[in-house]
Amino acid sequence: MNEIRLHNVVPEIFAERKDLQSDIWQRDVTIQRGRSYLISAVSGTGKSSLCSYLYGQRGDYRGEILFDGEDISAYKISRWCNIRQREISILFQDLKLFGELTALQNIEIKNDITHTKTRNEIVALFDEFGIGDKLHSRIDHMSFGQQQRVALIRALCQPFSFLLLDEAISHLDDTNSDIMRDIVMREAKARDAAIIATSIGKHMNIDYDVCLNL
């Protein structure tokens, strides 16, 4: 997949509003592979809605979203499964980890269907993030900041052309935020993938190609 185009897209609930000041809603925006995008937003402007539309979770919008020129509104669940396994990876704002599994099991449950990383590569990422000792800890015994790092590692355990990061560093300090940036940049570059980061203030310190206000 090479590009995502949003053509006159607007969430249903904003459709009747006349005072929308946005670089994305009701505009024509194209997101291209290989580039980095920062989407800044204040609360309640539909940031998570945008991620849900792009990831096929929700369809309550007007306008068209096109993947390589193809309208996604008709995609069936099997197609979305395919996209979620190899085209778009996401770090959810609420992470969507499984609390009763360990950190490593949370990674394996994904990596086992995509067969992307070896066990050693996974352990190396844990170490790089400074949570190498948490491999076998249950997720619900870890802090949110630690969980965010596990969720990112899981997001990297698949091929992708677009990486969606929904407030990826909200609970990270600057050091860890920089570590995350380095890993994200490295992994995205290796796949020639686009980075789409959303933020409500604090954002990863990347030299973004495009900055958009939602």
Added chain:
Amino acid sequence: MPKSVILIWQLLRKHISIFELAIFFVANLIGMTVILAGVQLYSDIRPLLNGEQTLIGSDYLVITHPVKRVGINSESFSLEDIEDMEHQEFIDAVGAFSASQFEVNGSIMFNGRKLSTMLFFESIPDEFIDVETDEWRFEDGAKVIPIILPRNYLNLYNFGFSATQQLPQITEEMIKSVNLGINLRGKEHSDDFTGRIVGFSDRLNTILVPDAFMSWANSYYADAEESRPTRLILKVADPTNPALSDYLEEHNYVIENKPAESSKALFILKVCIAIIICIGVLFSLLSIIILTLSIYLLLQKNITKLENLVLIGYTPSRVAMPYNLITLVLNLSILAVSLVIIFLTQDLYMEQLSAIAGYQIATSPSMTIIVGVLFTALIIAFNFLIINRKIRNISRKR
């Protein structure tokens, strides 16, 4: 096994209620066992009343007019009568008995003495004969007449006569090897033939010769004038059909080979088995409702995890797998346990049934197994359907 399968199982087994599954297991086991017991009982008892090894009654009925007075019973069946019967949908085929219209003398050498007796022959179309043999044919000019005797005759001798007179019992094979002297006389002809017994019939209570021989002999030894049959054989799909008995009663025909009790017994058996099977089906339906509710509840309790699995790229069918597996294992074990129960109880009653019948009843589990497998497949398919529908529903875009 792939790691993901173990991990999904670890995630989704939470909330599985052993108690609910146990209720389903027991309820469906009862239902399945009752249904299959009904089927097995039916296939075990049916041959006793109606089937290949006929004890009483059969799918073939022999009918006559009632004997009204001593003397010559002249009431016969007209062509119209026969045609009318052939048009009834509960009668598959009609065959007429032809009787010999000439003198028949049979003789046998016994202890150096010649014993002879007057005989008579009858014939019916070959399709109504229940003896399979290559020897059942007659060609013009042949000197050997194949004969079929009722098995009753042999039984009468073996179990009645010989036992009381200290005479040896005879087997069917021994009789088949004996040649009978047959003398036919009529229209100034008198010829000797050899009679050979080629088989024994459970269905037909008469001395049978091939139709081809009978029509030749009747024209050669008697005046060729077509005689009207006084006995008919009917092939019917269901001898218990009330329409059939109404029809026979209306025309004042008498069934010769069929005690009324057997059809009543068969009818009552069918009703009983139908009731048993209905109860079994009811049990199974209730148990399926329990399982369905249980699975729905289980899926509902795990809904967030199921959603998340689909969101990280799992296909709905992969997510459904553990649930499908549970129902598969449950239903297959129910089938297996229920078959074991049936075959164990079958041993208990088969002995008594065989004692009543007087011979070892050949029993076959195939019908029961087929019904069990089909029913189980149906339940499994239904379970899969609701599980997969529910999971697809969860996975759908909102």
